[in-house]
Amino acid sequence: MSEFVAGLGRWALATLATLGHAAAFFVDLVRNSPQTLRRPYLTTAQVHAIGNRSLIIIAASGGTVGLVLALQGYITLSRYGAAESLGLLVALALVREMGPVITALLYAGRAGTSLTAEIGLMKAGEQLAAMEMMAVDPRVRVLAPRFVAGIISMPLLGAIFSAVGVIAAYVVGVLMIGIDSGAFWSQMQDGVDVFKDLGNGVVKTIVFGVATTFIALYIGYESEATPEGVAQATTQTVVVSSLSVLSLDFVLTALMFSTP
Amino acid sequence: MSGWSSGRVIGGKEISLAQPHGSIGAAGSDALVSIQAVTFGYDSRAVLSNVSLEFDRGKVIAIMGSSGCGKTTLLRLIGGVITPQAGRILFSGAPIDTSDRAALYALRRRMGMLFQFGALFTDLSVFENVAYPLREHTKLSEQMIHDIVLMKLDAVGLRGAATLRIAEVSGGMSRRVALARAIALDPEIIMYDEPFAGLDPISLGITANLIRRLNDATGATSLIVSHDVEECFRICDFAYLVSGGRVVGRGTPQQLQAAEDPEVRQFIRGEPDGPVRFHYPAVPIAQDMGVGA
Numbered sequence: 001m002s003e004f005v006a007g008l009g010r011w012a013l014a015t016l017a018t019l020g021h022a023a024a025f026f027v028d029l030v031r032n033s034p035q036t037l038r039r040p041y042l043t044t045a046q047v048h049a050i051g052n053r054s055l056i057i058i059a060a061s062g063g064t065v066g067l068v069l070a071l072q073g074y075i076t077l078s079r080y081g082a083a084e085s086l087g088l089l090v091a092l093a094l095v096r097e098m099g100p101v102i103t104a105l106l107y108a109g110r111a112g113t114s115l116t117a118e119i120g121l122m123k124a125g126e127q128l129a130a131m132e133m134m135a136v137d138p139r140v141r142v143l144a145p146r147f148v149a150g151i152i153s154m155p156l157l158g159a160i161f162s163a164v165g166v167i168a169a170y171v172v173g174v175l176m177i178g179i180d181s182g183a184f185w186s187q188m189q190d191g192v193d194v195f196k197d198l199g200n201g202v203v204k205t206i207v208f209g210v211a212t213t214f215i216a217l218y219i220g221y222e223s224e225a226t227p228e229g230v231a232q233a234t235t236q237t238v239v240v241s242s243l244s245v246l247s248l249d250f251v252l253t254a255l256m257f258s259t260p
Numbered sequence: 261m262s263g264w265s266s267g268r269v270i271g272g273k274e275i276s277l278a279q280p281h282g283s284i285g286a287a288g289s290d291a292l293v294s295i296q297a298v299t300f301g302y303d304s305r306a307v308l309s310n311v312s313l314e315f316d317r318g319k320v321i322a323i324m325g326s327s328g329c330g331k332t333t334l335l336r337l338i339g340g341v342i343t344p345q346a347g348r349i350l351f352s353g354a355p356i357d358t359s360d361r362a363a364l365y366a367l368r369r370r371m372g373m374l375f376q377f378g379a380l381f382t383d384l385s386v387f388e389n390v391a392y393p394l395r396e397h398t399k400l401s402e403q404m405i406h407d408i409v410l411m412k413l414d415a416v417g418l419r420g421a422a423t424l425r426i427a428e429v430s431g432g433m434s435r436r437v438a439l440a441r442a443i444a445l446d447p448e449i450i451m452y453d454e455p456f457a458g459l460d461p462i463s464l465g466i467t468a469n470l471i472r473r474l475n476d477a478t479g480a481t482s483l484i485v486s487h488d489v490e491e492c493f494r495i496c497d498f499a500y501l502v503s504g505g506r507v508v509g510r511g512t513p514q515q516l517q518a519a520e521d522p523e524v525r526q527f528i529r530g531e532p533d534g535p536v537r538f539h540y541p542a543v544p545i546a547q548d549m550g551v552g553a
Contacts, residue, residue, distance in 0.1 A: 130379035133339050134393045135368040137361075141396075 025218050032137075032144040042145035043152070050111035050146070051153030055160065057110055058103060062094075062161035065102060066168030069093055073169075074177055083177075087184035088191040090169040091162075095192065095201040096257070099162035101249050104208035107154060108241035112216035115146055116237040119220030120230035128221075143217050150216075154209025155202050162201070200256040207248060212241045291350075292317045292449055292481045293338055298347035300333060307333045309505040310347070315449075320475050320482040322492035325502035326527065331485040332376075334502070335451045338483070339373060340364045352448075369397060372442035372450040372480075376457055378434040380426045386413070386437050387422040393444045412440040415477075416470055432463025436470065443474060449481045450474070456488040464488075468495050489528055493517070501527060 036043045073089045119142070122128050128138045166188075173179045192198065216237045223233035293315040300308045307330040315321050323331050336342045337349055343358045350356070351370075357363055380389050390409045394400060400408070413419045416436040421429060429437060435455065442450055452471060456464050472495040475482040486492050492499060493513035501509035501516065501524055509516055509524040516528060525531070542548070 125382070126375045126377065126379035127381055129341070130373070130375055130381075132341065133368055133371065133373040134396065135365040136393075136396050137365070 021222075022218055025221070026214055028139055029143060029147050029214060029217070032140045033148050035140050036145050036148045039145075042141070043148050046146050046149030047152055050115065050149055051157060054107060054110045054153070054157060057106055058157045058161050059164045061102060061106055062099070062164035063168040065098055065161075066090065066094070066165030067172050069098075069165065070169035070172035070177075074173060074179070083179055084183040085187050085191075086169065086173045086179055087166075087188035090173075091166055091188045091192050092197060094162040094165045095197050097249070097253070099158050099165065100201055100204035100208055101245060103154065103158040103161045103205060104212055104245040105242055107150075107157060107209075108212045108216070108245065109238055111150070111153070112212050112237045112241050113234045115150075115213070115216040116220035116223070116234050117230055119143075119217060120223040120225070120233050123221065123223065124225040124227075124230060143221065146217060147213050150213025151206060151209045154212070155205040158201065158205035158208075196256075200252075203256070204249065204252050207252060208245050211244050211248060215241045215244060290316050292352060293483075294350040295334070295337070296348050296350065298337060298344040298349065300330075300337060300342065300344050306505055308337075308344075311502070311505070311507055312347075313500055313507060313510075315481055315483060316498070317448075317481050318475075318479050319497040320472060320484065320495055322484045322486060322496040322499040323502060324485075324487060324489060324492055324499055324527070326487060329502045330505055331487075331502055332453055335373070335453055335483065335485055338449075338451065339368065339371060369445060370448045372445070372447035374435070374438050374442045374450065374452045374455055376454040377431075378438035380434055380438055380441070382426045384426070385422070386418065386424050386426065386429065389426065389437055390440045390444055392441065397445060408444070409440075412444055413437075415443070415474065416440045417466070430463075432459050432466065435459065435463070435467055439467075439470060439474070443478065443480075446478060447480060449483065452482065452484045452486070454486055455484060456486055456491050464491060471495055489530070503527070 131138045291314040295313040
């Protein structure tokens, strides 16, 4: 019994130490981020690497989700004679929830793993140590530009996801099923609030961008400098990021949309 | 009788064995780096125990010893990557303070380090790798950087490889590119971590000659961490032999070769068994096999 309690205590202490270390790392990242303004080309290169190169998967997923949402939405709405509201349903579903969440999950899988593996391999190849020995702070030179690029990229990717989804829903609802085009757009325009819906969606993508990029960088930076360590870190990034996004989404939704 | 066995020779100067740990930092010493009674370990494993060394300016000094004896740890301590648990390290007479990041970085600008496998930036070309410290720490014009980089690459014989990607250069070449990068800012000390490991005989000879030639040309202090006795002795002015976390021998190559100390002799001659045992500590084999009473 005492063994069990001691083990529990050790686990609690280790978890607290990890959380504290991660918090200090996060504060460090935020504090170093303004320094990226001195050399903006480092950040733009990363926006290209992690944002631009995620475009295809984000756009393709947005389109597929839009197509399915339109089909499913039409079936349900037409039962109540509200098929004309398809545009509104799809737009709200995308900008409030599905756009930010699915974009963040895809981002964690595509860009997050890439960041973790890159940082982990730089560590394994002693590139980060070499920078340190050249009096170049890798947290400023390597981590901060990637962190800022992630925060910039996520809202843009989320917006593209939702926009492509709406266009796909238009193709299914209006062009294929025959819903009135005017009703599709006007109900959407009338029912989607710029601040409450779009604004909150943007806030969500920014929060998810901060969380997923931070997790990817932290896990990569702290990974064991071996092939197994990097592989394990990459997997861990996907798991921790995904769970964090889903948990944060619940908290944010509760805070943002708790009042009608 | 060799100098090191009758007394301690530090940086070429012999002092009395009665002084604890070689009592370094004596007045009139020309040491660039002075390691004073340093102890360091990872978790519960002691790596260095009360070690004192001194590295004179302008010399090529080898730190030799078997794998895992704490040679690389010494370089990491000098670079301020890790902090000693006891003792102190002086660079140009001033203690290295790892808690003051700005001061530590200012100090590191005076150091160059060649990592075991080069640690080159794989997303940059050979030229950009050498230009990296210049771009980070100077405001030189592009033309000036271009000229300096080509001069450094020429010094290591790779001016013609400036445009190559890192993936296109061999192991020996990447070691030389890393050397060009390490000397880009004309450091006062260049630290080499296993510079001869994994090189073919030609690359090995080229690297060894380069270390000696660059040292003589720049006047820098060179610290070589290696277990390659032959190459180290060929180019170094002075050598330390580290074993079991302590310094077991020190002197010029000639002095160490003539040493009678069993541990030094075993290492220099490459004897498989001796004070450093062939077998890792274990219970008797009969007990492991479950035979006998």
